[in-house]
Amino acid sequence: MFPTNHPQYPARITTKDPFYYKNVPYFEGDVLKKYENVWADPRDVNVNDLQDRMTWQNNNLIYLKDSNIKFVNGFPKNSQKTGLAGRGILGRFGPNHAADPIVTRFNLKKMSLEFIAVLRNDTKPAMWAIPGGMVDAGEEFSATLKREFVEEVASKCDKNIIDKIFSNGKTIYSGMVYNDPRTTDDAWIETKVVNYHISYSDSLKLNLTNQDEENYAVKWISCSHPHLYADHKDYIKKVKWLYYKKYYYFTIYSLLIVGLINYKMKNFTKVSYSTLAGIVIYKLFCKNKIK
Numbered sequence: 077m078f079p080t081n082h083p084q085y086p087a088r089i090t091t092k093d094p095f096y097y098k099n100v101p102y103f104e105g106d107v108l109k110k111y112e113n114v115w116a117d118p119r120d121v122n123v124n125d126l127q128d129r130m131t132w133q134n135n136n137l138i139y140l141k142d143s144n145i146k147f148v149n150g151f152p153k154n155s156q157k158t159g160l161a162g163r164g165i166l167g168r169f170g171p172n173h174a175a176d177p178i179v180t181r182f183n184l185k186k187m188s189l190e191f192i193a194v195l196r197n198d199t200k201p202a203m204w205a206i207p208g209g210m211v212d213a214g215e216e217f218s219a220t221l222k223r224e225f226v227e228e229v230a231s232k233c234d235k236n237i238i239d240k241i242f243s244n245g246k247t248i249y250s251g252m253v254y255n256d257p258r259t260t261d262d263a264w265i266e267t268k269v270v271n272y273h274i275s276y277s278d279s280l281k282l283n284l285t286n287q288d289e290e291n292y293a294v295k296w297i298s299c300s301h302p303h304l305y306a307d308h309k310d311y312i313k314k315v316k317w318l319y320y321k322k323y324y325y326f327t328i329y330s331l332l333i334v335g336l337i338n339y340k341m342k343n344f345t346k347v348s349y350s351t352l353a354g355i356v357i358y359k360l361f362c363k364n365k366i367k
């Protein structure tokens with residue numbers, strides 16, 4: 077897949093071009109020079125250091141040297157061709173680790189599953205996103221999930237409610253972010269996504285405030301929002317499935333029981349109606365859904 081362009085990047089070239097490897101435009105943001113050795117790698121980073129870094133594979137963190145990621149001239153290469161060489165504006169060669177906390181609630185008034193989203197200010201047009209962020213050097217993923225949430229949306233919230241929310245999460249995904257607009261052939265983002273579902277009454281205790289440097293706004297939005305940043309829609313889909321699957325399967329089993337009762341009573345029209353309803357619900361909501 078070809079990531080969308082980032083507002084600060086030059087145009088990408090098509091990966092179908094036979095001279096791709098010669099012509100792919102090089103780009104490395106100025107900011108990397110300023111932050112070389114701070115959060116950005118030095119350009120002459122040692123290959124052994126790079127090989128000892130971690131990547132997500134099948135939900136486990138493994139060393140790059142043990143993964144299927146190829147190294148070319150001492151640098152790890154993205155398995156997808158993106159039309160841009162260099163790190164772009166990402167600091168690290170290869171995986172740049174991030175973490176995404178999805179805090180959800182069920183809004184009874186709107187009959188809708190909602191999550192806390194931020195309106196990012198680095199995309200054009202601005203896009204709603206999960207308030208995730210980069211893992212600092214030596215930081216645990218669990219710490220990043222909480223820190224990013226607090227920094228981006230909850231800096232004015234009571235510590236007790238934050239601790240309560242982050243005491244119980246469910247991992248939704250860990251691996252590569254395929255559609256982040258900052259991805260290049262030499263640098264990409266990998267993330268761990270965790271869902272924290274809270275009650276509506278707890279959600280009212282959160283005093284949400286956005287972080288001006290990164291976001292225009294923060295609010296609860298529907299999990300059915302049609303456009304989200306990077307791969308965030310896929311993660312939200314997984315959360316929706318996790319939340320709703322029990323209701324779908326309960327309805328299907330209930331219809332099955334109604335069908336069996338009617339079968340015993342030789343009421344075959346009702347048997348076919350309940351069977352049909354069960355099949356429609358299964359096909360629409362369960363089949364091919366993320367388990």
Ligand code: RP5
Nearest residue numbers: 174208209210253256265306
């Ligand atoms: C996305 O970029 C990740 O899913 C995460 O949400 C985000 C991390 O980057 P920043 O928000 O820190 O820019 O690919």
